[in-house]
Amino acid sequence: MSKRIETTDLNVYYGNFRAVEDVTITIEPRAVTAFIGPSGCGKSTFLRTLNRMHEVIPGAHVEGEVLLDGENLYGPGVDPVRVRRQVGMVFQRPNPFPTMSIKENVLAGIRLNNKRMPKDDQDALVESSLRGANLWEEVKNRLELPGSGLSGGQQQRLCIARAIAMSPEVLLMDEPCSALDPISTLAIEDLIAELKQKYTIVIVTHNMQQAARVSDTTAFFNIAGTGAPGKLIEVGPTDKIFSAPDVQATEDYISGRFG
Structure with missing residues (x-):
C-alpha cells in the first residue's frame, strides 16, 4: 500500500516569492520521516506540496x-x-x-467523493478505520454523537481515522500533537508507530524529542533570514542526525543553540 516519494529540485512559490528552494529528497515507504527546523523555514509548505494542498492558495505553484x-x-x-x-x-x-x-466524520471523505456504499460496507469501513486509529473501543457505543464532543486527542485520532478511510498510500501530518496534552501526544506517537507498518508517513514537528522517538529518517530545514527561501540542509537516519550530524547548523539547532 505505501509508496516511495522522491522530489527533485523542488521550488515552491507563492506568486513571485520563492518559499522553498531546490529540495531533493527521497522518502521511504513504511517508515516515518520527520521534518524539523525553525519556524518559517518551509517545512509545512514543502509538506503541502506532497499532496498539492498548497495549490488552494491563489498564485501558489511549484517547479521541479x-x-x-x-x-x-x-x-x-x-x-x-x-x-x-x-x-x-x-x-x-x-x-x-x-x-x-463520529460515524459521519469517518465517512465524510467517501461521501465528498460521491462514492456509493451499502450500509453494511459503511459500518465495516467505520469500524476498521476507527480500529486503525486506535479509537474504536472508546467510541463504539456513541458513533451517532458529534465528533466535536470528543477530547482533543480523540478528535485528532478521529481525523486520522477519516484519512485512513480513504485508503491512502501516504499520510502527511503537520504538527499533529502541538495542540495536545502529553498523554494524548503519547497516544498519537504510539499510533504513528503502528501506522508505519502500512503507510509512508511524513511528520512536521517542532518537538526534537518527538522526532527522535517516532521517526526513522530526519530532514533538517533552515532559512538564511527574513525573506530568504527555506532550504533542506541535511537528511539522514534519525540516530545519526541526532548524534553525529554532518552540518554544524543541524547540530546547533538540535542542541538548542538557535531556533
Whole structure:
C-alpha cells in the first residue's frame, strides 16, 4: 500500500516569492520521516506540496518534480483530487466536522467523493478505520454523537481515522500533537508507530524529542533570514542526525543553540 516519494529540485512559490528552494529528497515507504527546523523555514509548505494542498492558495505553484513511485504528481492531466486521496493529510489542530457525528466524520471523505456504499460496507469501513486509529473501543457505543464532543486527542485520532478511510498510500501530518496534552501526544506517537507498518508517513514537528522517538529518517530545514527561501540542509537516519550530524547548523539547532 505505501509508496516511495522522491522530489527533485523542488521550488515552491507563492506568486513571485520563492518559499522553498531546490529540495531533493527521497522518502521511504513504511517508515516515518520527520521534518524539523525553525519556524518559517518551509517545512509545512514543502509538506503541502506532497499532496498539492498548497495549490488552494491563489498564485501558489511549484517547479521541479514530485514522484510517487515514479509517477509525477504534477504531470499533465494529473487530478489533484486523486492525489489528495492517495496522499492523506492530518493537520495541526484536530478538525472534525462539528455538525457531523463520529460515524459521519469517518465517512465524510467517501461521501465528498460521491462514492456509493451499502450500509453494511459503511459500518465495516467505520469500524476498521476507527480500529486503525486506535479509537474504536472508546467510541463504539456513541458513533451517532458529534465528533466535536470528543477530547482533543480523540478528535485528532478521529481525523486520522477519516484519512485512513480513504485508503491512502501516504499520510502527511503537520504538527499533529502541538495542540495536545502529553498523554494524548503519547497516544498519537504510539499510533504513528503502528501506522508505519502500512503507510509512508511524513511528520512536521517542532518537538526534537518527538522526532527522535517516532521517526526513522530526519530532514533538517533552515532559512538564511527574513525573506530568504527555506532550504533542506541535511537528511539522514534519525540516530545519526541526532548524534553525529554532518552540518554544524543541524547540530546547533538540535542542541538548542538557535531556533
